[in-house]
Amino acid sequence: MTDQWLTVDEGWGRRAVDFATLLEPAASREYVAMHQHLDVGAGDRLLDIACGSGLALELARARGATVAGVDASPRLTAIARDRVPDGDIRVGDMAALPWDDASFDVVTSFRGLWATTPEALVEACRVLRPGGRIAVTTWGHVKASPGLWALLPFTLAAPEKVEAQARMKSLGRPDVGEAVLAEAGFVGVRRHEVPFAWEFPDPETFARMLASTGPAYEAIQQVGEEEFHRRCVEAATEQLREGLPLRAEIACVGLTAHRPAVHASLLLPEAPASPEAQVLADDDLTSLGFLTHATQLWMHDPALHDRLFELVIGSARGAGLSVTDRGIATVVAAGESGDTYCPLAWGDKLAKETTPALAASVLSGSDDLLDQRGRALSAWALTVARDPQSATAADLGPLIEAGFDERQILNLTLFIALRLAFSAVNGALGARPEQEYVDSVDPAVREAWLAAFPA
Secondary structure, three states: OOHHHHOHHHHHOOOHHHHHHHHHHHHHHHHHHHHHHHOOOOOOEEEEEOOOOOHHHHHHHHOOOEEEEEEOOHHHHHHHHHHOOOOEEEEOOOOOOOOOOOOEEEEEEEOOOOOOOHHHHHHHHHHEEEEEEEEEEEEOOHHHOOOHHHOHHHHHOOHHHHHHHHHHHHHHOOOHHHHHHHHOOOEEEEEEEEOOEEEEOOHHHHHHHHOOOHHHHHHHHHHOHHHHHHHHHHHHHOOOEOOEOEEEEOOEEEEEEEOOOOOOOOOOOOOOOOHHHHHHHHHHHHHOOOOOHHHHHHOOOHHHHHHHHHHHHHHHHHHOOOHHHHHHHHHHHHHHHOOOHHHHHHHHHHHHHOOHHHHHHHHOOOOOOOOHHHHHHHHHHHHHHHOHHHOOHHHHHHHHHOOOOHHHHHHHHHHHHHHHHHHHHHHHOOOOOOHHHHHHOOHHHHHHHHHHOOO
């Protein structure tokens, strides 16, 4: 462990019990919000970097995750082990994490990774499996926050320390966090507003809480314990409200991202060049700007692709399907089959034809925003994909009520079956959505897709 991290225990660990009982519970809103953004749950192996006294780990474990944590303070990790006795909690350097490559599904860090510690983000990427998720939080625009008063005692530190704190917090500035995460190897970076508020019963408790932090330690080194305490009590007294707790709402920013997924095609990495194959490639490059994995797969036999889609298009026309109809049927059927490619592509098309909210709703398995026709299409697509042998005449009733005749129902069923065949070939031969595709779709579609098909 480097000297830099050994000194952290002095700042954050010297009053570990105060930190764990007075300060950390106030961060619960932040922890819960980011766990929700990451959809942390059963089966996830989660690492919290700069885990402190372990409350975030305890909350992640409550969601079903298997948890591990690392912190530079032995005194804080002792409390974390007491809170989460079955967790793998270690004293260590976040710039040299003591775990093997691809050990975790999820990495979190709550105001523990900074713009000044890019090497720690590289380490976080290393220990994530391909496709694994990360969330980090940092202070946002604190000068515009109603709770700015609660942070002002930190400015009593030496000027060079205050400047260093500002550089650390720059991760929350527009585009800075995104750039730092991208440089560390992450993709699909998204920014979130995170709820955050400190609450205290009285000024004395506030002063005791604030003194348990690292920035307070630097201020105390500059002005002394007594002066720091006096300034804290003075600032808090001005905020007293009759019958209400002291409250400091502070802007907090969350950033979520993924380690790029690695999907190896089971066929040759490069399809044979031919004029027909180039037509398929040019279609992708014109419409998307990149060549998809699915197209690279079908470039091995472009004529086969064309014959399949003659049938697909013909059956869609025979059923009288609009683009919206095709989108609903494809997203539902392909998603039920476990395919990830077609729900993403057709979810985005559906968003453009209707609304992102409707597309996201269909991706999530709901038909609440669909009209009668859409609900009938969704139900039949689900039946054909899930268990076609169980279909009965009663299952056709909603289609007939929605205006489909017998010929159209035959064509609709063929359309769904052909879409399932396309999905099966792509899945069996290793074609998965590339990150460029994931990043290019509507944000609401991407969020719903990630929730439906967690990496």
